Amino acid sequence: MxxxxxxxxxxxxxxxxxxxxxxxxxxxxxxxxxxxxxxxxxxxxxxxxxxxxxxxxxxxxxxxxxxxxxxxxxxxxxxxxxxxxxxxxxxxxxxxxxxxxxxxxxxxxxxxxxxxxxxxxxxxxxxxxxxxxxxxxxxxxxxxxxxxxxxxxxxxxxxxxxxxxxxxxxxxxxxxxxxxxxRDHKKIGKDLDLFMFNETAPGMAYWLPRGWRMYQELLKFSREIQDKHGYTEISAPLINNKKLWLISGHWAHYVNNMFMVPGITDGTKAEDTISSDETAARFSLEAEDTMAAKPMNCPNAMMAYKRTNHSYKELPIRYSEYDVLHRKEKSGQMNGLFRVQEFRQDDDHTFVTEEQIKSEINDVMNIADEIYGTFGITYRAEFSTRPDDFMGDIEVWNKAEAALKEILDDKYGEGGYEINEGDGAFYGPKIDLQIKDALGREWQCGTMQLDFQLPHNFELTYQDKDGQMKQPVVVHRAIYGSLERFIGIITEHFKGAYPFWLSPYQVGIVPIREEHNEYAEKIANELTANHVRVELDTSDSNMKEKIKKFKNYKDPYILVIGDKEAAEGTVSINVRGSNKQIQNVPFKKFVEMCNKMNLERSLELIQSLDEE
Known part of the structure; x- marks a missing residue:
């Protein structure tokens, strides 16, 4: 065997x-x-x-x-x-x-x-x-x-x-x-005071100040890359009438995973008639005014596209979204940030012609390389092809699959990726990206899906160069996937010791005595002006306690300020993960180090002035 x-x-x-x-x-x-x-x-x-x-x-x-x-x-x-x-x-x-x-x-x-x-x-x-x-x-x-x-x-x-x-x-x-x-992200998240959960909102993270700073850095990074690649960002309602979900098909296939917001439209307060059969009927899924919190962004992106007529010259149109999504999960399935009921995605829906499919997917793969490479994470691709219950024209499917396969062959070589025959979505073939963490575990994060069905359901069109009205193809795309899940993955990957650019706070400042507070506050203000995230401890705690606190939070650098530093305009630096202290560093030089690591989104910390 x-x-x-x-x-x-x-x-x-x-x-x-x-x-x-x-x-x-x-x-x-x-x-x-x-x-x-x-x-x-x-x-x-x-x-x-x-x-x-x-x-x-x-x-x-x-x-x-x-x-x-x-x-x-x-x-x-x-x-x-x-x-x-x-x-x-x-x-x-x-x-x-x-x-x-x-x-x-x-x-x-x-x-x-x-x-x-x-x-x-x-x-x-x-x-x-x-x-x-x-x-x-x-x-x-x-x-x-x-x-x-x-x-x-x-x-x-x-x-x-x-x-x-x-x-x-x-x-x-x-x-x-x-x-x-x-490396458990739930343990690290608690130790670093990043996020919390409470029984009043099961499967929905409370992002605390430290964690929310990191969350925002991930959003900022994603937006910067998307700006370079011609994406435009939209935001749409978080709840929609069931009519939208009926058109998209989610009502038939996903209703059990959606949070409902039953509507009452005649001005009657629910508490006034809560025991009546009429009110009970209004709070059923059959009511026309029933609303649902959106579990995905796709239908709203279709509506944004449909608001006006389009020409082939406008395509591709890329609508990225970071709106909050809600998906109902069984209590036993929820697991920290890995499986939640409220989350955001680095979502995008790009409207393309059939001829643009290859170039668009190729560009998305380049974005994935840039994002995952910044975290030092490797990945492999899986290609899922047409299922038996596919929707649309088989010739379009054949063309789309050929384009995706050609991209993967060019990038990884023939046989350098896994093919899942018949495992594509009913609306189109897809490529999933499986990233590998420090322990060798694989996680499905990135996805690129071609969709022929939603444009059909929403009757989307564009005018081609021959004057004919044609249906665009939609590329669904995410690289992080769920930001909550991605943060859980990289927390375990880095064991909470995030790269400098991503760390919730990048520099902890420890004045040795009260008379050093003035200089400490001065350098804290200067670092903040240079967009370095700083936490300063001017409490009455002794120096060792302050240093220990910042070490426990895994701050990349801890600056210790004493008489010599205040007099000479220097800093002494404790580097995370190192027992040595870099002394007598001109403060201006340290600011340059921080700016360099933020600009380059360095994976490793600068350990000495020679490296800088």
Whole structure:
């Protein structure tokens, strides 16, 4: 078998060992076992057990798994009829449900591990438990789950295990997990006072002063690049009548993920008639005046384009937006900044002719190179082609796909990117950009999507050079993607030690004694005038406490001001990540250093005057 196939087989086999261990520990009559698939770093299994499994039980489970493996039991595959399967699992409600849903003529397979444990499974698995003796595994965690992800169904306990071919690989993975926990953006965000969450607004970040400064720098960077590439920025309403979403098609496909704002148009106050059937009807999704917070910017961009007639000479028209978006998520799916209900995108909708598709996408790829390169982040591209339920003219699709493929071939070479056949959106093919962080994890951020459907739905046109009215193609484009998610990613990538240009505060100033405050305030004002973000501590705290505070905030530079500095117009600099102090630096020289790093958006800090 290929290495990846082998990993899947033995991880799936270990899921069966896990289930057997739990059953032997808690008693077969006390355990309902559901499903147990392999995952990227191991496996999990879902159970319903009267007793809550806790971390104190992990070693007991691991020891039982080890005991079972040492029995060297054979694994036996058996084909059974639906009737036989139902009899075999008559005491297991979840297995019974799965079996009942199978067609009558379905070939059903079960796997025995020894003689006393059997599971409903397609396989394949190892032939004997001894094949698992050299592998290394560890119970990772236990979490709550719902049968088939439905909150109205059975509440289950999901036990996760790490599983690797040997101890060294498990050890390396655990070290990576530990490092990932130290980089957790939720922890760093709290430590650096960047953002917070509150139960009154689930999945919606409160951006605190430090975090909001960084947020604004990302917006500024994006806007500067877009200005160079001919983008114009618009802003549109945050809520729209359902009529707009009916035209765009989102009402049919996305309504369950939208926040509704039911309308009352006759002047009646809702609280006056809240118990009446009439008011209840008005607050239903059927009401004509129902409004919805926008989950994406696309329909409003279509409206902005449609406001006037257009000529081919005007195209491409690029409408960028950074408006707030809202998407309703299940509570269990939200995760810090990675999965939120309120966010902004560096969104754009560009209206092009068919002939302009290639050049426009090529320009977007150049923008992605510039933005990701500034953060020192590499990425790879994925190309998704026409799905079975595509909309529009197949010849236009063929032309669009050929243009995208040619761009990717030129940039990465043939075969230098992944092709997802049939995985494009129903309205057009797309390119997704997967960025890689410091731990080697991949995140989908950038996307370029061709859209033939929304221009059709909104009846958008332009007059071509032959005088004929034609339909433009829309390019949906984002590079950061969600700014919230991107900040989460780069926070973990940099471990909170952001590049100078992006750091919430770039310079902390520490006067040693009160008599040094005047000079400290003077240099703080001068740095601020040069657009350097400064925080000055003139409190009664001692020097070491002030320095420690700024170090904890990961400020790139800390200036220590004493008698000599005040007298000579110099600064002494503590550089983040370095134990050395650069002394007697002319203040003017330090300002030039800061301006240089801001101008160049340097990835690394200048550590000495020689570098500058």
């Amino acid at each position: 290929e290495k990846e196939e082998f990993l899947q087989v033995y991880r799936h086999s270990l899921a069966h060992i896990l289930a057997k261990a739990v059953i032997e520990i808690y008693g077969k009559e006390n355990v309902q076992y559901a499903i147990g698939p392999q995952i990227d770093d191991g496996a999990y299994y879902d159970f319903v057990i009267d007793k809550s499994i806790s971390p104190d039980d992990f070693k007991t489970i691991e020891d039982k798994m080890r005991e079972i493996i040492k029995r060297r039991e054979d694994w036996t595959r058996k084909e059974v009829s639906k009737e036989e399967a139902l009899e075999m699992f008559k005491d297991q409600k979840f297995k019974t449900e799965l079996i009942q849903e199978l067609p009558e003529d379905e070939t059903i397979t079960v796997y025995y591990t020894g003689e006393d444990y059997v599971d409903l499974c397609r396989g394949p698995h190892v032939a004997n438990s001894q094949e698992l003796m050299n592998c290394s595994y560890q119970v990772k965690s236990v979490s709550a789950a719902y049968w088939r992800g439905d909150e109205k169904r059975d509440h289950m306990q999901r036990v996760y295990i790490y599983a690797f071919p040997d101890k060294n690989q498990l050890k390396a993975h655990l070290a990576m997990i530990k490092e990932a926990m130290e």
